[in-house]
Each structure stands twice: as structure tokens, then as C-alpha cells.
Amino acid sequence: METAFELAPAIVLLPLAAFVVALLVGEYMPKKGALAGIAATAGSLLLSLYVVAAVATGGEHQETYFTWAAGDAFSETGESAIEFTFGILLDPLSALMLVIVSLIAFLVHVFSLGYMNDEGETGLRRYYAELGLFTFSMLAFVVADNLLMAFMFFELVGLCSYLLIGFWFRTESAPSAAKKAFLVTRFGDYFFLLGVVAIGATFGTLAFQGDNSFVAAASDAIEGGEPLFGFEPRTWVTITGLLVLGGVIGKSAQFPLHTWLPDAMEGPTTVSALIHAATMVAAGVYLVARMFGYYALSPTALAIIALVGGFTALFAATMGVVKDDIKQVLAYSTISQYGYMMLGLGVGGYVAGVFHLMNHAFFKALLFLGAGAVIVLMHHEQNMWKMGGLKDKAPVTYYTFLAGALALAGIVPFSGFWSKDEILFDAILVGLNEPIFLVAYAMGLLAVFFTGFYTFRMVFLTFHGEPRSEAARDPHPVGWNIKFPLLTLGVLALVAGVANLAPVYKLTGLEITYLEFWLDGQYGGYADLTYTAYGDTVPFGTEYIAGSETITLLIAAGLGLGLAVAGAIFAMVLYNVPEPEPHTENLGSARTVLRSNYYQDEYQVWIAENLSLPLARTADRFDQSVIDGVVNGVSSVSLFGSSRMKRLQTGVVTNYAALMIVGFIALLLVLGVLGGWFV
Amino acid sequence: MSVGIEHYVILSLALFCIGLFGVLTRRNALMFLMSVELMLNAANINLIAFAFYHGNLTGQVFALFTMALAAAEVAVGLGIILVLYRNFRDVDVTVPSAMRW
Numbered sequence: 018m019e020t021a022f023e024l025a026p027a028i029v030l031l032p033l034a035a036f037v038v039a040l041l042v043g044e045y046m047p048k049k050g051a052l053a054g055i056a057a058t059a060g061s062l063l064l065s066l067y068v069v070a071a072v073a074t075g076g077e078h079q080e081t082y083f084t085w086a087a088g089d090a091f092s093e094t095g096e097s098a099i100e101f102t103f104g105i106l107l108d109p110l111s112a113l114m115l116v117i118v119s120l121i122a123f124l125v126h127v128f129s130l131g132y133m134n135d136e137g138e139t140g141l142r143r144y145y146a147e148l149g150l151f152t153f154s155m156l157a158f159v160v161a162d163n164l165l166m167a168f169m170f171f172e173l174v175g176l177c178s179y180l181l182i183g184f185w186f187r188t189e190s191a192p193s194a195a196k197k198a199f200l201v202t203r204f205g206d207y208f209f210l211l212g213v214v215a216i217g218a219t220f221g222t223l224a225f226q227g228d229n230s231f232v233a234a235a236s237d238a239i240e241g242g243e244p245l246f247g248f249e250p251r252t253w254v255t256i257t258g259l260l261v262l263g264g265v266i267g268k269s270a271q272f273p274l275h276t277w278l279p280d281a282m283e284g285p286t287t288v289s290a291l292i293h294a295a296t297m298v299a300a301g302v303y304l305v306a307r308m309f310g311y312y313a314l315s316p317t318a319l320a321i322i323a324l325v326g327g328f329t330a331l332f333a334a335t336m337g338v339v340k341d342d343i344k345q346v347l348a349y350s351t352i353s354q355y356g357y358m359m360l361g362l363g364v365g366g367y368v369a370g371v372f373h374l375m376n377h378a379f380f381k382a383l384l385f386l387g388a389g390a391v392i393v394l395m396h397h398e399q400n401m402w403k404m405g406g407l408k409d410k411a412p413v414t415y416y417t418f419l420a421g422a423l424a425l426a427g428i429v430p431f432s433g434f435w436s437k438d439e440i441l442f443d444a445i446l447v448g449l450n451e452p453i454f455l456v457a458y459a460m461g462l463l464a465v466f467f468t469g470f471y472t473f474r475m476v477f478l479t480f481h482g483e484p485r486s487e488a489a490r491d492p493h494p495v496g497w498n499i500k501f502p503l504l505t506l507g508v509l510a511l512v513a514g515v516a517n518l519a520p521v522y523k524l525t526g527l528e529i530t531y532l533e534f535w536l537d538g539q540y541g542g543y544a545d546l547t548y549t550a551y552g553d554t555v556p557f558g559t560e561y562i563a564g565s566e567t568i569t570l571l572i573a574a575g576l577g578l579g580l581a582v583a584g585a586i587f588a589m590v591l592y593n594v595p596e597p598e599p600h601t602e603n604l605g606s607a608r609t610v611l612r613s614n615y616y617q618d619e620y621q622v623w624i625a626e627n628l629s630l631p632l633a634r635t636a637d638r639f640d641q642s643v644i645d646g647v648v649n650g651v652s653s654v655s656l657f658g659s660s661r662m663k664r665l666q667t668g669v670v671t672n673y674a675a676l677m678i679v680g681f682i683a684l685l686l687v688l689g690v691l692g693g694w695f696v
Numbered sequence: 697m698s699v700g701i702e703h704y705v706i707l708s709l710a711l712f713c714i715g716l717f718g719v720l721t722r723r724n725a726l727m728f729l730m731s732v733e734l735m736l737n738a739a740n741i742n743l744i745a746f747a748f749y750h751g752n753l754t755g756q757v758f759a760l761f762t763m764a765l766a767a768a769e770v771a772v773g774l775g776i777i778l779v780l781y782r783n784f785r786d787v788d789v790t791v792p793s794a795m796r797w
Contacts, residue, residue: 670789670790671789675720
């Protein structure tokens with residue numbers, strides 16, 4: 018058990034080694050560095066599984082490896098010293114996430130052999146080096162034991178996705194999408210940084226876990242009731258929590274900072290799979306789960322998380338309905354699904370949120386890799402209207418993609434159903450007690466219908482009907498390196514729900530909610546980071562319809578499943594025909610609004626051009642005129658003065674002698690007057 | 697009437713002022729150099745007079761040093777004047793005025 022924890026840093030460092038190897042000698046290696054990446058991520062995966070086994074047998078681990086700054090602090094709560102460290106925290110949550118990230122990264126590396134190497138892409142050394150760095154940053158973020166380390170690797174994750182989205186930097190759109198992703202997430206991260214500083218300055222600690230964690234300090238401060246920076250302690254916790262949430266909203270592409278994500282489809286599809294399933298976008302939600310104890314202290318912050326999540330889930334799902342590009346549909350589904358996770362966490366459903374994070378990682382990676390396979394089949398065509406009829410020609414891709422689609426739509430018994438159902442169930446329980454959450458629940462529930470619709474619209478347009486282009490009639494074959502990741506993930510998308518069959522437990526009493534036990538620390542873990550501990554802190558009460566848990570459960574599950582199936586059937590009626598029509602055109606002006614993404618980009622550009630730009634201009638003018646004016650004024654005064662002074666020098670030696678004598682006499686007089694010779 | 701220290705000081709003062717006047721008014725470099733020598737020798741008179749007055753030899757030794765210095769200075773000064781003449785065909789000190797800003 019101890020060995021597993023001693024080896025844990027290697028999980029993080031192996032992909033870093035792959036990055037260095039690929040960068041230095043990738044050009045001379047067979048497959049241009051892919052093998053290094055595959056070996057490293059496979060090693061990380063095995064070690065992660067070893068760590069999971071160690072945690073499952075009753076272990077937990079926290080170790081500080083490196084203190085890079087320590088000093089005095091004047092914190093509000095009286096802590097007199099603060100340390101900035103690098104360390105790891107291994108508990109059920111981070112162990113679970115380690116497995117998810119290293120598994121997805123491993124499969125993406127394998128898939129890249131088929132998607133990048135076999136398709137003859139150039140710049141592969143750079144590609145694999147960046148993938149390695151990306152995996153490294155995400156794994157380091159996952160195991161971070163303090164907020165500052167988490168922030169640093171959060172930023173590194175953002176940088177890597179910038180590099181990878183802009184992989185095809187010679188096109189016009191990819192660099193612009195990369196810049197947009199970087200700037201929008203940076204905007205959120207700016208608030209995150211403020212939050213880190215505020216938390217550090219308030220509590221004098223940034224640790225996630227233990228008696229000296231900022232969560233424990235915040236809880237003590239709320240009990241003590243002493244004001245923090247002039248605010249009620251709970252208000253201050255809300256403020257700092259919301260500042261950190263800024264980073265989460267940027268990274269996890271929640272409204273209103275979601276606009277970067279659809280554009281990020283400019284990167285290679287493998288990168289999209291990695292970004293959406295396990296790394297960049299997952300980082301935001303993972304952070305909320307990591308410091309859930311802190312958010313649990315603030316009902317306001319939780320309500321905002323739930324409402325933003327519910328709104329984003331619905332908002333993004335409606336936009337997914339009208340997209341023609343297969344990757345765009347998936348992009349909006351990602352935004353929508355992360356909305357669900359936020360909704361789940363916001364109503365205090367920690368297990369439900371993490372469960373959906375896990376299931377989503379599997380089925381979204383599957384769908385993106387499936388889309389990648391479709392793009393290979395279609396000779397790099399992404400428009401679904403030019404596909405069709407791929408079902409019989411690529412059965413492996415079709416059936417695995419279908420498994421992912423069923424999981425995404427939330428159709429029983431695929432994994433997505435169980436976690437989405439649990440989120441909605443938790444939301445309705447809290448919603449019945451606190452009506453504000455009912456709004457979030459209603460939005461989440463409505464989004465289920467749209468999810469079912471756009472998912473199956475995508476499936477039917479891509480795989481069913483008659484082929485609508487030359488490429489669809491004669492698809493390019495795909496190799497084992499594409500089929501193997503698809504099959505692995507396809508199986509996971511089908512069975513991952515078994516991890517937490519909460520409805521079955523509630524109906525039959527069978528104790529099979531393993532993920533809940535896992536996250537509750539029943540196998541091993543820190544007592545302050547468990548579901549029970551969070552549940553005691555979360556300030557919301559729950560209520561049941563007609564006072565019965567069973568009835569509520571059946572109604573909630575029935576509604577969710579019914580709407581998902583209704584959406585799927587609606588899509589089937591419209592699109593499962595040999596020659597489908599573009600029915601969304603009947604939506605008229607609503608379609609225009611949806612196609613333009615509710616003019617989100619336009620209004621953000623408007624804000625940038627009409628508010629930020631004039632503000633920046635004014636600041637620039639102030640800088641140029643006042644600040645620079647003072648500096649330039651000083652220098653021109655001295656310039657003018659010295660141009661006059663230099664005329665003293667005539668070049669005639671007699672004048673110098675005279676000046677010396679006059680100066681000497683003057684000096685003598687001054688000294689005489691001061692020394693009192695003449696009195 | 698005995699010769700007191702004040703007489704030496706007045707002599708030295710007069711000599712110095714003559715030298716100073718020469719430095720400020722003469723344009724001929726040779727006259728200039730001579731005026732400087734006068735000022736130096738005014739200082740020498742002072743040194744020797746006070747050495748005699750105090751009854752020790754320090755001042756006299758310094759006067760010897762000053763004379764050696766003056767000899768060296770004359771050598772350098774004459775060298776400069778020769779170069780001056782070679783360049784300007786003149787030994788007027790106000791003519792070369794290019795060594796300024």
C-alpha cells in the first residue's frame with residue numbers, strides 16, 4: 018500500500034518524461050514520439066489503478082514534496098505564517114480522476130496512431146510532445162494538495178489546450194480559435210487568481226485537506242462569527258468561492274464563458290476528445306468537487322452553481338439541435354453535460370456530480386473518437402448532410418458510437434442514464450424544499466429532451482439513410498488503432514453505470530452504490546473529504562413528492578427517461594428515413610437565433626469593442642499624456658537647462674582661469690560669512 | 697627695523713597678484729607660462745618664510761619639491777606651446793577654442 022503512494026509521483030512525471038522525449042528525439046523515433054506517449058500513459062494508468070487499489074484497502078495519502086516559499090502572513094483569522102508548496106493528495110476523488118485521465122489519455126494516444134500518423138499529418142513530434150505535457154499538467158492538477166498548485170497546473174492545462182487547438186496553425190481559423198480559447202479561459206482564471214489570493218490572505222493556508230485546510234478554517238470562522246475583511250464570514254466565503262468559480266466557469270465552458278469551446282473544434286479530433294472528456298473542461302468541475310467542502314459552507318454559491326449549471330445545460334442543448342457539423346453537435350453536448358454536473362454539485366449531490374463526470378468522460382471520449390473515426394471514414398468531411406449510410410460499412414464505429422449516443426441521451430441501461438437521473442433526482446429533492454432549485458431542475462429536465470433529440474439526429478444523419486456523397490459511398494477503412502479505443506470505451510459507456518445504481522438501491526435495498534461508498538471513504542479516505550461530511554455541511558433540506566421516496570424516484574426517473582426517449586423518437590421520425598430533409602429550417606427565425614448561438618459571440622465582441630476598447634484607449638491616453646508627460650517634462654527641463662549651462666564653456670583658457678578664481682573667491686566669501694570671519 | 701613675517705607675506709601676495717594679472721590678461725602663451733611661474737614662486741616665498749618663522753625645515757623641503765615640479769611643468773608647458781605654434785602658426789592662447797561642447 019505504501020509502495021503505491023510512494024510511486025504516485027511517477028503517475029504525474031511519466032507523461033512529462035514522454036513530453037521531453039518526444040520533444041528532443043521524437044523526430045528520430047518510429048511513429049514520431051507516439052510510442053513514448055503510449056508507454057508513459059499506460060504506465061500512469063497502471064500506477065493509477067495501483068493507487069486505487071491502495072485507497073480501496075483503506076489508504077489515503079498526503080505528502081508535501083517541495084516548499085518553494087514560506088513566510089510571515091497577516092491573515093484575517095490569525096494564522097501568522099503561510100507556505101507555498103507542491104504536494105500530492107490521494108483520496109478517493111483524486112484516485113478516481115487519475116484513472117479516468119490516464120485511461121482517456123492512453124486511448125487518445127493509441128487513437129492518434131490511426132488519426133494522425135496513418136493520415137500522414139506533419140508536425141507529429143510537436144503533437145505528441147504537447148499531448149504529453151497536457152496529460153502531465155492535468156494529472157498534476159488532479160493530485161494537487163493545495164489551491165495554489167491547483168491554480169498553476171490549471172493554467173498549464175489552459176496553455177496546452179491553446180497549443181493543441183492551434184495545432185494546424187497554418188490555417189486561418191485554428192490560431193484564432195486557440196487565441197479565443199486562451200483569452201476566454203484566462204478571463205475566468207483572472208477571477209480564480211483573485212480567489213486564491215483572497216483565500217490565502219483570509220485564512221493563511223491553501224491546503225485542501227486536514228485541520229489546517231482553508232475549508233476547516235472557513236468553517237471555524239463561520240462558527241466564530243468574527244467579521245472577515247468587514248464582511249460576515251459566510252458572505253466572505255461566498256465571495257471568495259464565487260471568485261474561484263470564475264475560473265471554473267471559464268474552463269468548464271459554462272454560460273457566459275462557454276463561447277470558446279465550440280471554436281475549439283478547430284483542433285484535431287483526438288485533442289477534442291482529450292479536452293472534453295478528461296482534461297481541460299473536466300478540470301473546472303473537478304475543482305468544484307475538490308473544494309466542495311468550501312462551497313458547501315455557502316448556500317448562495319451553491320445556488321449560483323446550480324442555476325448556472327441548469328441554465329447552461331438547457332441553453333447549450335438548444336444550440337446543439339441546429340448544427341450540421343458533427344463535431345459542433347458534440348461540442349454543444351459537452352457544454353450541456355458539464356452544466357448537468359454543475360447542477361448536481363450545486364444541489365449538494367456530490368456523488369451524482371462526480372458520477373456524471375466519470376460517465377461523461379467515458380462516453381464523450383467515445384463519441385469524439387467515434388466522430389474522429391467517422392471523419393477518417395469520410396475522407397475528412399465533417400458535415401453530417403454529406404454522410405449517411407455508414408452503418409453497414411463501418412459496424413464497429415457504428416455500434417460503439419451508438420453506445421456513446423445512448424449514454425449521452427440518458428437511455429437506460431447505459432451509463433449516462435444512471436448519473437443524469439441521480440443529478441435530476443437530487444435536484445428535485447432540494448427543489449421541492451427550496452423553489453429556486455426547482456427552476457434549475459426544470460431547465461435540466463427540459464434539456465434532457467433536447468439532448469435526446471440532437472444526439473439521435475446526429476446518429477441518424479451520420480449512419481442511417483442513403484449515402485449522400487461520394488465519400489460516404491466508399492469510406493476509407495480504419496485500422497485496429499482506431500477500433501481498439503472505441504471498443505474499450507464502448508464497453509465502459511455501457512457498463513460504467515453499474516458503479517452506482519442508486520435507484521436500484523432505493524427500490525430494492527440492495528447495497529450496490531459502490532461509487533457512493535467509495536466517495537464516502539468507506540473503503541479508505543480522509544474523514545473531512547467524504548460525502549457524509551459534505552452532506553452535513555450542505556445547508557439544504559430535502560422533500561419528497563407525497564412524502565414517499567419511491568414515488569419521487571419513479572416520477573423523476575420516469576420523467577427523465579420519458580423525455581429522453583421522446584427526443585430520440587422525435588429525431589427518429591424526422592431523420593431515420595432514406596433521404597432526410599433539413600427539418601430545422603422550418604424553425605424560421607428561431608433557427609437563425611440558434612445558428613448564431615444566441616448572438617453570444619456578437620455581444621461579447623460588442624462589449625470588447627464598445628466598452629473595453631474605449632476604456633483601454635482612455636487608459637492609454639492617460640498613460641501617454643500624464644504619466645509619460647511627467648517623465649518627458651523632467652527630461653526636457655534638464656535638457657534645456659544643460660543646453661544653457663554648456664555655454665559657460667568657451668574653450669578659451671583665460672576664461673577658465675577667471676572662472677576658477679571667481680569661484681575660489683566666492684567659496685572663500687561663503688565660508689567666511691558662515692564661519693564668522695567678518696564679525 | 698627688522699624684517700618681519702608680514703613683509704614676506706606682502707611680497708608673496710604682490711608676486712601672486714602680478715602672476716594672476718598676467719594669467720588673466722596676457723594672450724601670449726609664453727607670458728602666460730611665466731605668469732604661472734610667478735604664482736608658483738609666490739607660494740615658494742610663503743613656504744620658506746613660514747619655515748624660517750617656525751624654525752623647522754619642512755617648508756624648505758616643500759619649496760624644493762615645488763621647484764622641481766615647476767621645472768617639470770615648464771618642460772610640459774613649452775612642449776604644448778611648441779605644438780600650439782606648429783598647429784596655429786601663433787602662440788595666442790585665445791585662438792584654439794575648439795575644445796568645448
